[in-house]
Amino acid sequence: MKKITKLSMAACLLFSGTTFADTLEEAFSNSKMKGEIKAQYFSVEPVSDGKSDDISVIGGNINVITGSFYGFNAGVTFQTSHVLDISTEGTNDFNKTMDASGSVMSEAYLQYTISNTSLKVGRQYIKTPLVAGSGTRMIKQSFEGITVVNKDLPNTIVSAAYVDKYQDRTNQAGDPGEFDQFEDGAMTLYIKNNSIENLTLQAQYLDVKGKVSANDKDATYLEAGYDFGVANIHAQYFDTTNGSEDGTMFGLKASGNVGVFNLTALYTTTGSDGTVYPGVGSGADNAFTALPLHGGSVTYTKNTDTLVGVIATNIAGVTAVAYYGQVNTDEPTSPLNYEKIDAVGGFLQYAFNKNLSAKVMYESADFDTASNDDNIFRVYTSYKF
Numbered sequence: 001m002k003k004i005t006k007l008s009m010a011a012c013l014l015f016s017g018t019t020f021a022d023t024l025e026e027a028f029s030n031s032k033m034k035g036e037i038k039a040q041y042f043s044v045e046p047v048s049d050g051k052s053d054d055i056s057v058i059g060g061n062i063n064v065i066t067g068s069f070y071g072f073n074a075g076v077t078f079q080t081s082h083v084l085d086i087s088t089e090g091t092n093d094f095n096k097t098m099d100a101s102g103s104v105m106s107e108a109y110l111q112y113t114i115s116n117t118s119l120k121v122g123r124q125y126i127k128t129p130l131v132a133g134s135g136t137r138m139i140k141q142s143f144e145g146i147t148v149v150n151k152d153l154p155n156t157i158v159s160a161a162y163v164d165k166y167q168d169r170t171n172q173a174g175d176p177g178e179f180d181q182f183e184d185g186a187m188t189l190y191i192k193n194n195s196i197e198n199l200t201l202q203a204q205y206l207d208v209k210g211k212v213s214a215n216d217k218d219a220t221y222l223e224a225g226y227d228f229g230v231a232n233i234h235a236q237y238f239d240t241t242n243g244s245e246d247g248t249m250f251g252l253k254a255s256g257n258v259g260v261f262n263l264t265a266l267y268t269t270t271g272s273d274g275t276v277y278p279g280v281g282s283g284a285d286n287a288f289t290a291l292p293l294h295g296g297s298v299t300y301t302k303n304t305d306t307l308v309g310v311i312a313t314n315i316a317g318v319t320a321v322a323y324y325g326q327v328n329t330d331e332p333t334s335p336l337n338y339e340k341i342d343a344v345g346g347f348l349q350y351a352f353n354k355n356l357s358a359k360v361m362y363e364s365a366d367f368d369t370a371s372n373d374d375n376i377f378r379v380y381t382s383y384k385f
Helices: 002-016 018-029
Strands: 032-046 053-065 072-087 102-114 117-124 142-150 156-167 179-193 199-208 217-227 232-242 245-258 261-270 304-315 318-329 340-351 356-367 374-384
Antiparallel strands (some): 032 053, 156 179, 179 199, 217 232, 232 245, 245 261, 304 318, 318 340, 340 356
């Protein structure tokens, strides 16, 4: 990946050289800039001690993409995060996710596009089922590597990527995450097809080379979805290996409208061999039954069945969502040692205009081992420009 870094630096030097200044003037004049100012408040209340841990953070991001110059263009994204207030009892629940003050350049890439193929080199956001950075916190996770996207086949997207560095939300020392070496590199191939009307097919393969062979991982993901008009039906399948542990998951999702309400039922079940490996990045949490706040971590455990029901509506511009989920496992996982989890939650979201929006979220998890229960409350506000 040192070669990739050198290439990115060379691109920067090329773009700033006086020899090409006049020629590149139009490309730079056609640059596009967008940004976001965000404020977030998170509260976690473990029932075991009844004391809430709270954090308030402000920040945002600025993204600049140049116009095209003989098929080349460049992009840069800066993110910033500043903790206004934090209160924790004992363990800092936000150490890995929100407790960061500082700025980071999360995207810095050179892209070349010819016909229906584009090549992107450098720091970049990636969003696929098995490789994805999460943007649910102030700092969005990012990757460094190479991605290639091709659209030559009708109604088909083919994407290949190699990443060897990963930027997490924090460095667990009060600063935004740095671009650290990710194992010994990861390669992935992703295909999405819409050739048949109303049918969407997705397939992805991921191969992670561990720093030692015992840490090698791979995953295959398949998804099919069909829109019947009155209902949408999706099925998914994971087949993964994490070191010496194999894992499988099968999932179903059905949704449809009844009057002003949208109803969704979700189900996943895992095999008996081992825990499912969901992929690289916190955004690679693609189990249908992953909950908005607690995520899908418990649903990937072997011998586990998860069922979630969702009801959603929009009234006077307010999107309202409520859900209930239940996890049952035959493999209690230490240290929680639960066999059943009941979760209930929901959120309200409202856009004041095309720029300003707000979301309030709440979720409660009730373990059959009562000391593990917790309640999560979050407030998001965003102004995009």
